[in-house]
Amino acid sequence: LSRAAATEFVRQAQEAVQAKGAFTVALSGGSTPKNLYALLADDSALRATIPWDKVHFFWGDERHVPPDHPDSNYRMAHEALLSKVPALPANVYRIKGEYPEASHAADEYDQTLRKFFGLAAGRFPRFDLLLLGMGPDGHTASLFPGTAALHESARLVVANWVEKFHSHRITLTPPVLNNAASIIFLVSGEEKADPLRSVLQGEEQPERFPSQSISPAQGTVLWLVDRPAARLL
Numbered sequence: 666l667s668r669a670a671a672t673e674f675v676r677q678a679q680e681a682v683q684a685k686g687a688f689t690v691a692l693s694g695g696s697t698p699k700n701l702y703a704l705l706a707d708d709s710a711l712r713a714t715i716p717w718d719k720v721h722f723f724w725g726d727e728r729h730v731p732p733d734h735p736d737s738n739y740r741m742a743h744e745a746l747l748s749k750v751p752a753l754p755a756n757v758y759r760i761k762g763e764y765p766e767a768s769h770a771a772d773e774y775d776q777t778l779r780k781f782f783g784l785a786a787g788r789f790p791r792f793d794l795l796l797l798g799m800g801p802d803g804h805t806a807s808l809f810p811g812t813a814a815l816h817e818s819a820r821l822v823v824a825n826w827v828e829k830f831h832s833h834r835i836t837l838t839p840p841v842l843n844n845a846a847s848i849i850f851l852v853s854g855e856e857k858a859d860p861l862r863s864v865l866q867g868e869e870q871p872e873r874f875p876s877q878s879i880s881p882a883q884g885t886v887l888w889l890v891d892r893p894a895a896r897l898l
């Protein structure tokens with residue numbers, strides 16, 4: 666699964682850099698992508714084919730914790746990938762989960778995206794590649810079932826209160842996710858089989874299964890799923 670994702674990552678990175686001299690990727694958190702990140706860094710053949718100094722790293726979401734916290738999506742990507750490849754620190758755009766107010770981190774990241782992508786009001790950033798995972802409850806990024814962020818249509822980044830964690834998550838919003846040029850969902854494991862069938866083959870109920878709200882207007886979605894997760898499809 667990770668090797669298939671890595672092959673896609675390399676192809677899309679090379680294509681973007683060839684076309685415009687840069688590659689913008691929004692990383693996902695959680696545990697599934699960890700192997701992908703490690704492969705990109707540790708497999709010398711793969712690593713050598715990526716123009717690391719032309720890659721701009723963003724995150725699709727972040728927990729409301731400092732960057733050295735075990736739950737930090739930044740920390741996971743830094744340990745697995747960023748600390749091992751010649752990415753330019755200036756090209757790594759971290760969501761500041763350490764701020765006491767999650768809304769401060771969201772507002773700052775919103776501005777970071779507007780500045781980097783040179784956005785006029787009402788416009789949305791278009792990532793070359795958006796990596797997404799899917800939780801056992803069908804959430805993606807930090808768009809959790811029944812949470813406010815599902816309905817955000819203007820802001821780029823919001824602090825989303827998630828009752829079951831009794832904490833905020835900072836997350837890109839649906840219009841930003843759906844403006845990506847390419848989206849790869851990486852889904853692994855038996856526990857994802859049931860929600861994956863609901864998301865892909867069940868009735869449309871994005872409130873309950875937020876991954877269903879991912880449908881880019883001008884972009885592609887690739888679902889990379891292992892056998893245990895695909896068991897019920």
Ligand code: 6PG
Pocket residue numbers: 693694695696697698725726727728738797798799800801804805806807
């Ligand atoms: C996060 C992720 C989240 C993740 C899913 C799946 O911050 O946790 O961005 O959306 O992709 O929860 O997580 P696993 O890959 O660990 O199952």
